[in-house]
Amino acid sequence: MNFHHLPLSSFQKLIPLCCALFVAQGAFAQTDSTAWESATFDLKTKGAMPFTTADLGHPFVGEKNCIVRIAPEIDGLTGIRLQDAQPVKVRFREAAQALIGVPQGEPAVNGKKILTRGLTVTGLPPVDVYAVPYAKGTHTIDLDGKQMFLGAVKASETLTPRDAHRLDGREWDTYIVEGFSDEKALFEIMGGPDEPVIDEGMPGTEGIQGGFEGGRCVKIGDTYHMFPTERAGQKGIEPYYDRVKTKIGYWTSKDAKTWTRQSAIYEASGTYAVTEDDNPINDRRGAIWSYMPVFSETHNRWYGFYLAYTVHFEIAPNHSFGRIWRTESTQEGEEGIAGPYQDQGIVMEPGLDSQPWEGRQGVDSFFPYQVGDKWLAFYGGAYPFASWDDYPKNTGKGWYVGLAEADSLEGPWTRLDTTVNPVTSMHPWFIENPIVSQLPNDLYIAIFDGGPDAWGHHLPNMMGYSLSKDGYHWTEAHYFPIRTKVKKWWDIMRTPLCLIPEDDGTYTMVYAAIDAKKRFHPMGMVKLKLNQDVLAEKLQELTNAEAALEAK
Numbered sequence: 238m239n240f241h242h243l244p245l246s247s248f249q250k251l252i253p254l255c256c257a258l259f260v261a262q263g264a265f266a267q268t269d270s271t272a273w274e275s276a277t278f279d280l281k282t283k284g285a286m287p288f289t290t291a292d293l294g295h296p297f298v299g300e301k302n303c304i305v306r307i308a309p310e311i312d313g314l315t316g317i318r319l320q321d322a323q324p325v326k327v328r329f330r331e332a333a334q335a336l337i338g339v340p341q342g343e344p345a346v347n348g349k350k351i352l353t354r355g356l357t358v359t360g361l362p363p364v365d366v367y368a369v370p371y372a373k374g375t376h377t378i379d380l381d382g383k384q385m386f387l388g389a390v391k392a393s394e395t396l397t398p399r400d401a402h403r404l405d406g407r408e409w410d411t412y413i414v415e416g417f418s419d420e421k422a423l424f425e426i427m428g429g430p431d432e433p434v435i436d437e438g439m440p441g442t443e444g445i446q447g448g449f450e451g452g453r454c455v456k457i458g459d460t461y462h463m464f465p466t467e468r469a470g471q472k473g474i475e476p477y478y479d480r481v482k483t484k485i486g487y488w489t490s491k492d493a494k495t496w497t498r499q500s501a502i503y504e505a506s507g508t509y510a511v512t513e514d515d516n517p518i519n520d521r522r523g524a525i526w527s528y529m530p531v532f533s534e535t536h537n538r539w540y541g542f543y544l545a546y547t548v549h550f551e552i553a554p555n556h557s558f559g560r561i562w563r564t565e566s567t568q569e570g571e572e573g574i575a576g577p578y579q580d581q582g583i584v585m586e587p588g589l590d591s592q593p594w595e596g597r598q599g600v601d602s603f604f605p606y607q608v609g610d611k612w613l614a615f616y617g618g619a620y621p622f623a624s625w626d627d628y629p630k631n632t633g634k635g636w637y638v639g640l641a642e643a644d645s646l647e648g649p650w651t652r653l654d655t656t657v658n659p660v661t662s663m664h665p666w667f668i669e670n671p672i673v674s675q676l677p678n679d680l681y682i683a684i685f686d687g688g689p690d691a692w693g694h695h696l697p698n699m700m701g702y703s704l705s706k707d708g709y710h711w712t713e714a715h716y717f718p719i720r721t722k723v724k725k726w727w728d729i730m731r732t733p734l735c736l737i738p739e740d741d742g743t744y745t746m747v748y749a750a751i752d753a754k755k756r757f758h759p760m761g762m763v764k765l766k767l768n769q770d771v772l773a774e775k776l777q778e779l780t781n782a783e784a785a786l787e788a789k
Contacts, residue, residue: 273310273396276333276389280317281326281375290316293414293718296338296358296385297321301411301418305690306357308401311336311366314388325386328375332392334368335378338385340406341365346384353400356387359409368396408695410665412687415715423702423772424765426717427743431724433759434494434747441488441498446470447479448758449486451602451670451686451732453529454493454747457571463488463734463747464502464528464541468758471507476756481548481555482507485528487575493737493745493762502528502576503543509550514629515558515587515599523548524556527670529604530574533646539566539574540646542584542603552597552630554620559599560586561616563647584648585616585641592639592652594659596621597632605646606673606681608708612643614650615671615683618659635666636688640709663703663714664688667696670732673708676767677738678776681705684746686732687716691753700733700748706779717746719763727761728753742766 280287288294291313294304298320314336317325327335337346338355341362348369355366361383369378370392380386390396416422435442435449442448447468454463467486470479485502503525510519524546531540541564546556563581566573587599595618602617616639620632627633639658641650652658660668667688676682683703688696699716727750737745744765751758 270308270310270397270399272312273314273390273394275314276391277330278333278389279328279330281328282317282319282324285323285325286318288316288318290314290356290387293417293721295414295417295419296387297383299419301359301413302361302406303359303412303414303417304356305359305406305409305695306403308352308355308366308403310352310396310401311355311387314390316388317386319380319386321383322381324377324379326375326377327389329371329373329389332371332373333389334370334392334394334396335389336387337367337369337378337380338364338387339367340383343382343384349396349398351396351398353398354403355401357403357409358385358406360411361406363403363405404695410696412664412697413713413715414697414699414718416718416721420715421768421771421774423715423768423775424717424744425768426719426722427764427766428722429719429761429763430494432726433750434762435488435496435760437755437757437759439496441486441496442757444469445484445486445757446472447476447756449749449760450480450758451527451749452485452734453672454735454737455530455574456735456737456745457574459491461490461493461737461745461747462530462574463490463496464530465734465749465760466526466528467501469504478550478555479756480526481505481509481524483524483526485525485543493747496760499575502541502578505545508548510547510557513549513552515547519547521545521547521558521560526556527602529672531605531646532571535646536565537569539571539578540564541566541578542605544601544603546599553632554598556601557597557599557629558587559601561600561603581647585614585650585652590652592618592655592658593622593624593627594618594635594637594639596635597629601636602638602670604670604672605643606708607646608681610644612646613708614641614643615639615660615673616641616652617669617671619669636669637661637666638663638668638671638685657709660711662711663701667694668701668714671703672733672735674736676772677769678772680772680776680779681708682736683711684733684736685714687714687730689729689731691729698730700730700746702736704775704779706776706783710783712779717763717765723761723763726759727751731758736765 348367352366468479508520598619637659671685687701690698701714729751
């Protein structure tokens, strides 16, 4: 990346982001070692379960703590998932060295420390790893607090102590990875292409310097219709600003793998603001994002909801004061999805009814869905103000969503009050671009961007989902570990554009992600399979929770 075109303030902001990405991508790889040879053992503790000591591993029963960084010496060993402070009984088939992980600050074990900061577990201090020798035979190993059995290696393995420099897990909030926690997985990752389905140089990508971001994909008959944000950018301007000169593209496909660009629905002006506040002197369509097509049964035509920003060259975020526009297809029926579209005006914008958590970014996403005879919409905000005294530049950290309500899809839309908003039940401070649909038993499901593990943020770096029975109350997020079944071509996972049910019982998800080595952000695709038994259990859980709430 060249920085000489950036203003000084932007360069200063990029320094910590680049450093964070350097760490996230393995800055210490040159000092890492190779894997140690494992020793075989049999688990004799009733109720204990084996787990793989590797990325996404959940080492504790009933807890959400998850491995997110690990030294290669111990990556892939077989550990044992235990309750806190539970002794573990094992039979070693050969002389071995048991590896015990001890979060810094916890009592040490009677062994040799071989890895300082050997792994990162969400919510815990850096974990040191100790080796404890055992003879062949059956042994009971006492563990205290958050100590963890990470596996065993051969007694003959030479273990050279070192500092593996893995990060402090308290930088992460704990979270649930689908299929890795105690809970049964609602979705099985079936797999998908091990490379992007739309990448730089493919037909239709001409003139799109920065690749893609969020939007929505729908299926009509046998055809997928996708409206991604195209980060067209401007020649001679740095990649950071590709998100200013944007377009809403329209692409189609028969298999969600091979895509054809049909047109551009809208194009942003790319004009920068001349004042730092939300002033009508500024061009308020400097960037356009997140086109969400929704079919109106009442009016038998497609509505599109999209986001228009004021953009500033030096103030972060360079997307500010977002406004949501509604547009209508001129042609009736589902076939009208291709457009053309006519703008019908702004349906939500910063104003006297805005809430401080919406922040400088304003209304940064909008997705409507019907609940009974009402319409609800998730709307987003970012770079929050602690209070209105902080307007317009003194912002904090957080990407939030709230709910708005209307009697019809056309509006007017009313923000729900701060007893509801922001909706933090899914994640305490990061939910972006949720899209809502209904599962076969009518549970609502929201899929969304779960946030990056880069740029100074330590988030799941996976797409997530949340469930609701009534459309108002949403469960804690679960995250899709698609990298377990799809070759990980991305560094930073971003935004899902759909969760489309197919005739064979699977679901299609198209997503935007980032390969940090490239300026162009590609699109990928993955197939999921819904577990109907788990879905029934989820419905019962939410029904029970609803009844308990009403009984209070």
